Amino acid sequence: MGVFTSEKSKEAFSNIDGAVENEKSTEKTTERPPSYNQADELALAVPQLNLGGTGTTNDPVSADQCVAHLKLLAVLADLRDSISNNDGLFGLFDSEAERFPASSNEANVRIREKRWAVYTARADLESPEYETIVDSPTQVVWSPDNMPPIDILMVWHSHMLNPRDFLEDCIRYGRMSTWRTGFPFEVMNNCIDDRTLEYKTPESSQQTFENKVNLKWDNLLDPPGKELECPRCKKPKTVLWTEGGIGESLQEAFKENTGYADASFEAKCQHCQLLINHERLKVAKFYQDTFDLVQLNQPMPGSIYNLDGIPEGPRNFRIPLSWTNMIFPSRLLKCIDRDMLAFTDPRLDRCKSIDDLRSHMEVRLRDRKVLLAINGRGRSLLKGERIHFRRMMAHYWDNSSPFALDLVGAVIRQGTFVQKMDNIDWLHSPTVMETSERLIKKYKVFMDIMLQNPSKMAVPTLDVDLAWHTHQLQPRHYYNYSTMATYHGHRQFIDHDDKVDENKLSDGFEWTSKMYRRATDGGIYSECTCWYCEATRAPDIYDRLFSIGSSSRARNNADSLHDRPDISSDPERNPHISAHNAVRPTTRATEDPRVGHLQRIRLHQNYEKAARRAEKRGRTRSDAKSSKDGGYEPMYYAPYAWGYPMIVPYYGPYMCDPGISVLAVLGTAALGLVVGVLLLARVVVWGLLPVLVEQVEDAAEAAAEEGVEVEVAEEDVAVAAEVVVDAVVVVVADLPEE
Known part of the structure; x- marks a missing residue:
């Protein structure tokens, strides 16, 4: 057996483990920085940034790098908004939404989404061509004169945020100089105007790009078609990027379009008729x-x-x-x-x-x-x-590009994170540097949780995700940092999967919140009081037979969130779960669709308990609306997708972005038969028993650590006694009528 490597990639293998950097320790601060959303809406509060170095063992990324990253995300958010709202771009007109008077907002959302998808596909075409300009045998020397257009920078950004795929592509295609050098934070930061947040490079860089790549700096000025090589006869064939209209159904918008950037692309070669x-x-x-x-x-x-x-x-x-x-x-x-x-x-x-x-x-x-x-x-x-x-x-299922993943889809999914960062708008906060330092500390705990639990899926909050993304934009340093620790004798290169089943994402978030509470001795992972975050942390800190140790401190910390003026129940104002990578299962290998149904039932239960708990303590939640049966309904949510409000009847941040459509979605099956009801009830009951057992084990563990006696709260006993009965009742009541 031989080593299957080309000459281009032999050298790459030898440099992975040799890329260890000298780490420097940094001073720690014990002061609590100001809250996340103390924002000044008038001026951009970006200080002079020091971006010359990389992270250290103590701090994997720097606050300056996080702020520079925020600037890039703001530029991308403006680009996304500009392209999606350009009426008539790529032949996609807003007037098509008038065909759906009852769902005009959703129609407008799909039209804007389609414009952005076509623009991103055109950018993906330019990316591999541009790499020939900056390729170097050792390390890329970045300067304003060789910076790429913003659309290519955006594609590279999303590519790096899939670290294993990015490493594989760099090895296979001999582009290890790009991997070693990492993202050009310093040069990129200097190209973004602090006042206007515009990305500008010298005229010389634009001329170099156009001369060597034979494409326009602004991809909107490129021809409306793509020149494609026929797989059979190798003759060129020009095809349109998108061809057709929105269609007759919003659920399958643009599905029948036949352009290259469309799902149903078709073109006949005029030479060989393929x-x-x-x-x-x-x-x-x-x-x-x-x-x-x-x-x-x-x-x-x-x-x-x-x-x-x-x-x-x-x-x-x-x-x-x-x-x-x-x-x-x-x-x-x-x-x-x-x-x-x-x-x-x-x-x-x-x-x-x-x-x-x-x-x-x-x-x-x-x-x-x-x-x-x-x-x-x-x-x-x-x-x-x-x-x-x-x-x-x-690598081939949904991907015909030369890369390890579909970069167009990666960019579109990252758009959710970009938009949420733009909504929170830390850049206009006078405490943006303190905020960055705070989230880096939180990210270090998150990384420790992942390193110590390699078989589990840890889910970041938005602030943690910003630090995580920033770290991944330094591929060599991120590789060294995540592989320097060993678990049971072997190393692991932690990946960042940007396509996760939404049900698994929610389960992972609940598990991560619990592990963070343990690691920080009672810290609250998601400092947010929206109904989803309340419902997610309730089982861990409220629905316990015993309340001692870190769980008791976490309960106190969670209660104090309601007294803090900087914490809101509006999910758009807090850095809670980062769900930009949520996708709905679309294959036969996915979980039973009843899993998602059970998850909604469980969250609804937990939310009702949180609302009742707040009412008993004289703190009625503003979003706690009474239902007809005397319970509470989670607030209806209307996130803005592509500039239009999209009503989500049962909101959870883990749910797929309403601004990203999916052509084939498995819905929850109608379970009208009595057999289905009994089976579902059985799943709920037996699914809750391990939770109760785990609570007892947690209590024993905490008691051993704290050296205190176990006390059982009367409220906790009542909750434990009612939980199984309530679950079965809710299962039957919440089933579809069909």
């Missing part, structure tokens, strides 16, 4: 990757790093199992290269979609002769081999 679509382009990508593997020894996607995200190779004449698992996709394709190249050759057109490719490969993986040739014995695949095979295939 019908070109996204599926055939994905197959052509796979064919090219397999060809490069065979001819250039360039490893296949998904075979660059091991299960812990660490690129590795044979060490001291010893071949670790993790390495053989890691390169399994490349070993497999080298073994069956002739068959796969013939099957996916665009000239033959035998394979028309990724589904066809998967079915064909599954047959080969069941062939004992193939397994014998790969592993020396005809046995089933190891777990690690199966995972790396799935990783390889994941």
Whole structure:
């Protein structure tokens, strides 16, 4: 077995672990900084920033870097707003919304979203071309003269926020100088005007870009079509970016459009008559990757790093199992290269979609002769081999670009975070530096939680996410920082997944809040009093059989939030859960759709308890509206998506951004049968028992730490006794009528 690397990427492997930086300690402050939203709406409160260095072991990022990052996000928010509101851009007119008088706001949202998606697709086209300008064998020397246009900077920003994918692409395409150098904070900051927040570079940089890339600095000035190479005959074919209208249904807006930036893209080659679509382009990508593997020894996607995200190779004449698992996709394709190249050759057109490719490969993986040739014995695949095979295939499902992920989708999902940061508007706060220092401390606790629990999913709040994103924009330093700690003898390169099932995101947020409370001896993770945050922390700090130790202190801290003038129940004004990566499950492999239904039931329960608790203490919540049955309803939420209010009947910040549409969404199944009711009730009851057991274990653990006697509050006993009965009642009452 050989190492599957091209000449471009051999040098990359040797530099990953050698990129260790000298860390410097920083002084710690014990003063509590001012609150997050003490803002001055008149002037931008950005001091002179020192952006010459990187983070240290004690502080992975600096406050100056966080502020510079906020400036970039403000520029991107303005760009997003400008493009989406440009009536008629790309042939998309606001007047189409008039066809839906009962849902005009939603129609306008979909039109603005579509303009932004097309603009982002055009930016993605320019990104790989521009890399040839700044590529260097060692380190990129950034200056105002070689800075890219803002749309390319935006795409690079989103690419870096998927650290494992970014590392893989840099290794496979020999762009390690970009990985070593990281994001040009200092030069970028100097290119943004502090008063107008406009991104400006010298005229010379614009001329260099246009001459070398043969595209306009402003991508709106580029031609309305994209020149595409036919996969079969290699002749050029010009296709429109988007073609068609909004359609007859807002739930499937623009679904039938046939432009390159549309889901149903189709174009017939006038030379060979091949019908070109996204599926055939994905197959052509796979064919090219397999060809490069065979001819250039360039490893296949998904075979660059091991299960812990660490690129590795044979060490001291010893071949670790993790390495053989890691390169399994490349070993497999080298073994069956002739068959796969013939099957996916665009000239033959035998394979028309990724589904066809998967079915064909599954047959080969069941062939004992193939397994014998790969592993020396005809046995089933190891777990690690199966995972790396799935990783390889994941690069092709929704992605025909040369990169490890669909960057257009990544940019659009990041738009949610960009908009939330713009709404909070820390840049106009006179305490922006103190705010940044505070969130860095919180981020360090968050990182410790992730490092100590590698099998769990930790979910950041918005302030933590800002520091986390800022850290990831220094890829080499982020890699060193997240891999320097070991857990049970091995390192892990912590990834930032920007596509997470919304149900798992909510569960992860509740778990992270609990771990943060333990790590900080009673600290509140999400300093927010919106109904969702109240409902999320209630089980951990209120619905307990015993209230001692950090849980008792957390309860006091949570109660004090209602007395602080800087804390609001408006979810737009507080840095609570960061859910820009929430996606709805769309495949058969996802969880039962009843999981989301149960989650809403559970949150509703917890919220009602929080509202009753506040009422008993004489602090009626402003958003606590009584329901017909004597309970409380969570406040209806109307977030602004692309400038229009979108009513969300049952709001949770973990829910998908209403400004990001999904063509295929699995809805909650109607459970009209009695069998369905009983099954659902059983799931709720048995799902709550482990929670009660865990509370007892937590109490025992806290008692041992504190050395105090266990006291049981009367209110806690009543809550524990009622919770199962209430759950079953709510399940039956909340079922769909159909």
